[in-house]
Amino acid sequence: MKTRITELFGIKYPIVLPGMSWISTPELVAAVCNAGGIGWLATGPLSTKETEAAIKKIRSLTDKPFGAGATLLMPGAKENAEVLIDMQVPVINVSLGKPDDIVKRVHAYGGKVIQTVVSEKHALSAVKGGVDALQVTGYEAAAHGGKVANLCLIPAIREKVDVPIVASGGFATGHGLAAALALGADAVAMGTRLATTKESPVHERTKQAHLAATVEDTLYSNRFDGLWCRVLKSPSAEKSIRQGMNLFRAAIVGPRIAKSLNLSVVKVMLGMLAQPDKMITLAHMATAFDKIKAATEDGDYDKKGVQLIGQCAGLIHDMPTVQEVIEKIMQEAREASSKAAEMLK
Ligand SMILES: Cc1cc2nc3c(=O)[nH]c(=O)nc-3n(C[C@H](O)[C@H](O)[C@H](O)COP(=O)(O)O)c2cc1C
Structure with a gap:
């Protein structure tokens, strides 16, 4: 064709x-x-x-x-x-x-x-x-x-x-x-x-969750990684979206973000003071990254991890x-x- x-x-x-x-x-x-x-x-x-x-x-x-x-x-x-x-x-x-x-x-x-x-x-x-x-x-x-x-x-x-x-x-x-x-x-x-x-x-456990999902089992929110994003509905996804991200949380996870992105901790913390909005975005993405990895690699889509998934999972x-x-x-x-x-x- x-x-x-x-x-x-x-x-x-x-x-x-x-x-x-x-x-x-x-x-x-x-x-x-x-x-x-x-x-x-x-x-x-x-x-x-x-x-x-x-x-x-x-x-x-x-x-x-x-x-x-x-x-x-x-x-x-x-x-x-x-x-x-x-x-x-x-x-x-x-x-x-x-x-x-x-x-x-x-x-x-x-x-x-x-x-x-x-x-x-x-x-x-x-x-x-x-x-x-x-x-x-x-x-x-x-x-x-x-x-x-x-x-x-x-x-x-x-x-x-x-x-x-x-x-x-x-x-x-x-x-x-x-x-x-x-x-x-x-x-x-x-x-x-x-x-x-x-x-x-x-991970096999997450694949089974794909198979179990219906077209209604997803959440669409901009509070997971800061952009409008669709994820599999689960207790951990609901918690992540409820929590969202603010400067206080970003400051707590800042050092971990720095480490995961191979950046200097001091630079990240100074950046946070100079450009709080940018750092909130980065913190959002980095924490989301950890959660997606846990769902994909460890099969944890419901306790701490979050799986990205489309509505077509129901098909x-x-x-x-x-x-x-x-x-x-x-x-x-x-x-x-x-x-x-x-x-x-
Ligand atoms: C588990 C998972 C991880 C994804 N990771 C990325 C990513 O890292 N970057 C990106 O641009 N899109 C990512 N996507 C989105 C896909 O590129 C694509 O837009 C989406 O899967 C299409 O929707 P569908 O799942 O209904 O086919 C991801 C999708 C899934 C299911």
Whole structure:
């Protein structure tokens, strides 16, 4: 099959593994690429050395095109982006920030840039910056989806821009893929779905929570990591959101943040006095980071940890291999679109 995304990235199927911290590892990225889709390595939790090793690892596991994320708001993201450019990663997915000269530099070696956007305004500004494609992330998505659901967001952005679109948020089935294409997208990203596969490194206990969740079992709040963010409903998620973050709490967790981000404690504490708002944001992100890691790696999504999850968890009832799920979704999408075409005759 052909869409503008399969053509742009040189892949078989219009299915993308988005960047998910501690989940979109070299192994999972390569499994998706080998099954005909394409995956973005999550570099958020990686040092520059780890990013370099991860890119080498992907190249040892697949000869297919792949990509990597640069979540620009996170400390260390710009340095990681330099590694990706030096290593000529075929696709770079920029999110939570302006790519600036990244686009020009990636184009110079023949690579592509896809920017994650959550609104029409954001999409127009990304296109103006010269990106090759957009990853449009709607309200249904795990983590940082926008305020509008994809049923309206995708066609609204499609009307305004001409670049290929990857629809992200709420897609876990072939019906979703067929619907996304009908709405004007050229591919879908599937985070929660591909995180619930045999190859996914998510802890078994948390995978079982994915399977148990219904479409109503998520919380959407800006009090978890400071941005609007969707997480799995659990006692610890409810507590985190209730607590939120303020200068007093930020001062208590400050030294721990400094340590986890490899920053000087004195610098962080002085920064807190000089720019309290910035430090509250950093404290929010760092504590959220610890909780997400606990859910993904240790299976603790309900006591201290918090799992990021999309509403589409309620559509996921099995734990196949990546290859099996991609083949099934493609088959289901073909059936769903012929059924719709038949009804529209
Ligand atoms: C466990 C988990 C971790 C994630 N981590 C990140 C991240 O580090 N950076 C990021 O930009 N998006 C992250 N995301 C969001 C995904 O990139 C994507 O936007 C989302 O999964 C799409 O929604 P879906 O889960 O409904 O498919 C994460 C999602 C999940 C489920």
